[in-house]
Amino acid sequence: MAEYYEQKDLRNFGKITEWSEDLGNKFFDYYTKVFEEGKLTGREKSLIALAVAHVVKCPYCIDAYTKDGLQRGITKEEMMEAVHTGAAMEAGANLVHATQMMKKYKKLSH
Amino acid sequence: MATKSLKARDRLIAKANQQLKFLKSGIFEDELPTFKEKISEINQHPLQPKKLEILQINLGYMCNQVCDHCHVDAGPDRKEIMTIETMRSCLRVIESTGAHTLDLTGGAPEMNPNFRWFVEEASKAGIQDFIVRSNLTIIEANKKYHDLPNFFKKHNIHVISSMPHWTEEKTDQQRGKGVFNKSIKALLRLNQTGYGMPDSKLKLDLVYNPSGAFLPTNQESLEKSFKDKLYKQFGIHFHQLFAITNLPISRFLDYLIASENYEDYMDSLVEAFNPAAVANVMCRNTLSVSWDGFLYDCDFNQMLEMKIDSHRQHINDYDEAEIQQRTIRIHQHCYGCTAGAGSSCQGNIT
Numbered sequence: 001m002a003e004y005y006e007q008k009d010l011r012n013f014g015k016i017t018e019w020s021e022d023l024g025n026k027f028f029d030y031y032t033k034v035f036e037e038g039k040l041t042g043r044e045k046s047l048i049a050l051a052v053a054h055v056v057k058c059p060y061c062i063d064a065y066t067k068d069g070l071q072r073g074i075t076k077e078e079m080m081e082a083v084h085t086g087a088a089m090e091a092g093a094n095l096v097h098a099t100q101m102m103k104k105y106k107k108l109s110h
Numbered sequence: 111m112a113t114k115s116l117k118a119r120d121r122l123i124a125k126a127n128q129q130l131k132f133l134k135s136g137i138f139e140d141e142l143p144t145f146k147e148k149i150s151e152i153n154q155h156p157l158q159p160k161k162l163e164i165l166q167i168n169l170g171y172m173c174n175q176v177c178d179h180c181h182v183d184a185g186p187d188r189k190e191i192m193t194i195e196t197m198r199s200c201l202r203v204i205e206s207t208g209a210h211t212l213d214l215t216g217g218a219p220e221m222n223p224n225f226r227w228f229v230e231e232a233s234k235a236g237i238q239d240f241i242v243r244s245n246l247t248i249i250e251a252n253k254k255y256h257d258l259p260n261f262f263k264k265h266n267i268h269v270i271s272s273m274p275h276w277t278e279e280k281t282d283q284q285r286g287k288g289v290f291n292k293s294i295k296a297l298l299r300l301n302q303t304g305y306g307m308p309d310s311k312l313k314l315d316l317v318y319n320p321s322g323a324f325l326p327t328n329q330e331s332l333e334k335s336f337k338d339k340l341y342k343q344f345g346i347h348f349h350q351l352f353a354i355t356n357l358p359i360s361r362f363l364d365y366l367i368a369s370e371n372y373e374d375y376m377d378s379l380v381e382a383f384n385p386a387a388v389a390n391v392m393c394r395n396t397l398s399v400s401w402d403g404f405l406y407d408c409d410f411n412q413m414l415e416m417k418i419d420s421h422r423q424h425i426n427d428y429d430e431a432e433i434q435q436r437t438i439r440i441h442q443h444c445y446g447c448t449a450g451a452g453s454s455c456q457g458n459i460t
Contacts, residue, residue: 011141011377067378071320071327073335075277 010060043072050079051086111286112176115185116361123364124183126415133358133442137373142380145444152385157438159407162430163395166213166409166455167200168192169225170401173217174251177272177285179319179362181413184217191221192401197228199403199425201235207430209397210238213455215409218248220255233265241268243455247289249296259303268313269305270352270455271297274321276339284321297346306348315350317457323371325378325449326353329458352457355379357410357446379445387452390459393438399425407438409455414441 017024035045046068053061069079116124123129138144149155170191173184192200204212212232219225219242233240242262249258262269273293274284281290297314300306306314316336320326333351340346356362358375366372393407397418403425406412417423420436452459 008373011374067324070322070324073327073332 005059007063010063013060043074046072046074047078047082051082051089054083055086055090111178111283113185115171115176115183115187116364117183118185118187121364123367124360126413129359129363130414130416130441132363132367137376138442142376145440145442148380148383148445149388149440152388154385154388155440157388157391157394157440159434159436159438160394162207162209162397162434164211164213164392164397164455165204165207165209165399166215166396167399168215168401168409168412169217169219169222169228171217172221173245174221174248175218175245175286175289177361178365179284179321179356181357181360181362181410182217183360183413188217190401191223192403194224194227196401196403196425197224197231199428200399201228201231203425203428203430204232204235204237211241212237212239213241213243213396215243215455218245220244220248220258226261229261229265229267233267239268240266241270243270243272246271246273246293246296247285249299250292256299259300259305262300262305263303263312266312268315269300270315270317272319273297273316273336274319276336276343280321294344294346297340297348298344301345301347306346308347314348315352316348317352317354319354319356323366323369323375325355325382326453329353329451350457352455353451353453354455354457355446355449355453357443359410359443360413376442376445379449382449383445384448384450384452384460386460387448387450390452390454391444391447392454392456392459393447396455397433405433410443410446411439414443416441 014028017028035042035049040048046065049061050065050069053065066079112119123132143151146155149157168182171182171184171188172186172191173180173182173188174186176185214229216222222228229240229242244258249255271293272285273281275281278290281293282288297306300314303312304310305312318326318332318336326332329351332353336351337348340348358366358372358379363372366375393411396408398406398409398412400406400412404412405418405420405423405425405428406416407418416439418433418436419439420433422429422433447453447459
């Protein structure tokens with residue numbers, strides 16, 4: 001596992017285009033466009049990205065959007081609140097399945 | 111947080127040649143392009159000066175603070191101070207220069223015992239924009255400095271001061287315990303004198319630099335946040351906020367190495383290289399004079415002991431027309447001035 005998730009690998013992200021230029025470029029164009037200021041501010045998008053980074057458990061994304069947040073002046077309290085939002089969604093998505101468990105339990109029980 | 115300069119702590123990285131050696135090797139040997147290679151790609155090498163606009167004079171490396179990021183490695187233990195003889199040489203140049211801006215920096219320039227005399231003499235030359243870079247806390251450090259705002263006002267000085275954040279935690283983390291509260295007091299004192307007030311001609315600008323291994327964000331949005339927070343919490347006014355990138359030299363380089371952030375930080379700088387910023391880098395319209403009268407392309411080159419590429423390297427041999435024919439000396443630290451919106455002592459450059 002030693003060669004997985006080395007911090008410096010993030011620097012090579014752009015190189016994925018080398019083995020599939022067209023798809024790689026299309027992805028980066030899309031990615032860049034998504035993070036531009038729109039109806040949502042860049043700051044809001046950065047916090048969403050940080051929350052998602054934790055939900056999908058991507059170490060590269062966590063590094064990238066923690067740094068992005070610092071650059072934007074986002075405080076550590078705001079970052080933690082965003083992470084909790086993602087965590088609550090994950091917990092909720094898990095727990096809502098308990099309704100299925102309850103339904104099945106009741107169906108199978110006398 | 112350190113209370114002494116790297117030099118006083120006898121750290122090897124305090125030496126300019128060690129810093130340059132570090133910047134030359136490692137990641138720049140096999141992974142990242144050197145600054146020279148990068149600007150060659152856009153036909154900007156060799157880098158040449160444009161019209162001289164700013165004469166920046168460093169009055170000495172002595173300072174009442176020991177900030178974590180300081181590119182000067184300034185502190186109370188630094189004894190390098192400009193003498194009155196060198197000041198006289200500077201005054202001769204100030205009287206004849208074509209530059210419209212005079213920019214006094216340090217250390218804390220106010221700690222030079224001849225600071226007030228020098229300002230009084232230099233202001234007679236009728237320079238259009240006369241800047242003093244004040245760290246703010248010096249105004250509160252001792253009774254003898256309390257009247258500095260009035261002194262600045264008398265000579266129509268444009269005050270530019272560092273303020274890394276609107277929170278006590280972040281400011282003190284970078285600049286030392288108690289710095290935030292003293293800075294707030296000093297800003298209020300400056301405001302009371304008329305500095306920074308809306309429509310006031312007494313200019314007060316603040317400088318933001320990131321408190322860590324990341325680049326500054328958009329200068330305009332930062333200014334908005336600073337104005338909003340400082341006014342709401344303390345009733346403080348100021349004019350502009352300049353966002354400055356930390357350059358990988360001296361204490362900030364030491365921090366990057368110790369925290370194992372060096373390679374990622376350099377990669378961020380190279381990644382954020384903005385060709386448009388090269389046209390306006392400050393070394394193209396600025397000349398920096400050190401405490402001992404030597405000439406440099408900028409204050410950063412001064413700290414790396416990279417004197418100008420000219421046989422006229424001292425203020426006593428000053429010949430503006432000839433010096434303007436030189437080639438600007440560059441190294442990897444220059445990436446700090448070309449990243450994103452670019453960075454200079456006056457903030458963004460694009």
